Amino acid sequence: MSNLFKFLIRISSFMSKELTEILRQPRLILTLVFGPFLIMFLFGLGYPEQNRTLRTTFVVEDPASLDGNMQLFTDSVSPAIADQDVEENRELALARLALNETDLVIVVPPDPFETVRNNQQAVFVVYHNEVDPFQIAYVNSVARIYVDDVNRRLLETATVEGQANAGEAQTSLESAIAKTQALKQTVPLGDTSTAAQVDDLEKDLTTVNEQLTTFRSLGASVLVNPFNVDTAPLGGIQFTPTEFFAPAVIVLLLQHLSITFASLSIVRERRSGIMELFKVAPITAIETLIGKFLSYLLFEILLAGVITFLAVWLLKVPMFGQWYHYVLAVVALLFTSLGVGFLISLISETDTQAVQYSMLLLLASIFFSGFFLDLRLMWEPMKILAWSLPATYGIRMLQDIMLRGASAPPMLLQGILLIGAGLFLVNWLLLRRRMEVQ
């Protein structure tokens, strides 16, 4: 029998062994296939396309100072401000906030109109009980929108009043124009100077009248907010949070499963003692490693296929790119993730240690791969850590392929494959050391 044939037989030993061991656990397979799908489904269900509404209490300590304009301050049109009620006692409102009976306390400034008339800004104080920095940012944003809304409505009211006053002024102006025209008839024919002055006066009055007509013809909201903004994504599609996170969730799950499987593989064999048999048998470290890599890669590709099928066809996660780009990116991700797993397996002394390392890596991937926080926000030196994780490459590639319809950026593909190849080499050297004569 040729050496090549024997080489293939030896590799196949691990392929069939690992796959049989996995397939012998139907519950595990069901968990692996439907678990991630269920997580994505529940994620979509748990985070509908709605912003959080805040139960709001307005504190108006001196209602009389609002000159009957209470509603201007306490009837917010912002959908984020809900279940509004008004309280005169600030301490009571804050106590309710502490008891989580309300989410926001907006204290209306005392005598706000008088303050403005005195050429000063009237300041609203907004209390909240949040600790999450993202929620605090959200509250700040809601508070800013609220104040902008109050300012806008105040200006609109003033504008409407101004337009009404302009109507009265226009009546007087039209009377003045008529009188000027009458006056023009009384000017003697030879008095050209006076006639010219009356003409100028009539023109000025007519111009002001026209301007007032324009002023009155415009809507108050346009006058107060003459400019607005409209954002549009280049692809023309606005993704929901579920759609946006789906590629990242797939990447994170595949990386974690690959690492967990591979990390337990060799450490278990070392612990069981069968490694001693491998040392005596005519099997080499490279044959062992290739056999294990291929078996897990094959299984993980099948798993990725099922998860992707369920995500795209059942959860309707968008897939705008080419499938062969997707397959290439996923295989690269799995190859490198398995490399990480085998490295863990070779440096761990026990199963527990291997599981702990895998969990640490999952945690690092959640925080540093751009899963939650945009990588562009990260401090530059820390990006080295981010780009040493397979998930970072995987998330970028799958987002580009699935959401943008692009191909995987060659730099990313080369980067992840380079890490994978490096890990394969390191793993081979470590396993060879484990299997060599002591």
Added chain:
Amino acid sequence: MNSTRNQNVSGDVVDAHELTKTFGEEIAVNSLTMKVPRGTIFGFIGPSGCGKTTTVRLLTGIHRPTSGELSVLGKSPVDFSKTDREKIGYLIQNFVLYPELTVWENLNFAASFYGVGLFTRHNHLNKLLDFVELKEDKGKLASALSGGMKRRLSLAATMVHNPELLFLDEPTAGIDPLLRRKFWEYFKELQNQGHTLFVTTQYVGEAAYCDLVGVMYDGRLLMVETPEGLRHKAYGGDIVGIKATEWIRYENRKKLEDLPFVRGKVKVVNDQQIEIIVDEANTAIPALVEASKAARVNIETIEQISPPFDDVFVKLIEKEDANVQPV
């Protein structure tokens, strides 16, 4: 199983000279010198922790000797090629196969990593399962097997590539006496097929099944002998038991003791029964019969006595300890 090996090949499959292995300050194997002839069952006997497994690991190339010379199948084990390794089978002390695989799958896995061809494998594995009497259980998960069945599966996995030389590290440890006997029947069968077996055991009684026995104690190989040779060495000769029809008087015992082939003093079992250590039982028994007649001792029975190997071993160790006692 009909995978009979060529039995004409002779020579020693293992040749160790002054073989030593240390782990730091601890000497695990100390100046071990021995030869294992091809086609024999070589028993390696000694108490737990005496260096048996380390010796097997040296012979299989897992450990590199600290000093000394070692040749297994004509080569140093640390330089074994793949082809050399295909000639060796190694049964590890503990069950190390995969509990989640069936008997057949485990065997198939072992066959693959030894590079056994795919076309003949099916028949070969079936014959092996037949040999270790596990054919009916080939669909069972290894985790569902009893301790004895696991050992038989391990033995089959060791045999899967039909190796020339088998290293079996305590194959009978922890299993019941009936199954132990069965295992030795397997080993005899393997020997008949031309395999050489190097078997370590803590059960001194199993020395009887071996062609040669190496006695290991505290990292040192005390001796390599045939089972009978071991008894001889332990007691300084063969033991002959005499039972008389009447009381054997002191002067008559003395007469027997003074015979030239008798070693040491006569051991009195009771008034009518004595045990005598002689150079060679076969030649001594007729002479003892004659001498007894002359001394007017009526013999009821006279026979060679084979003391249990446990006693032999204890005797040997006592002798060894006495030899190394500080002066």
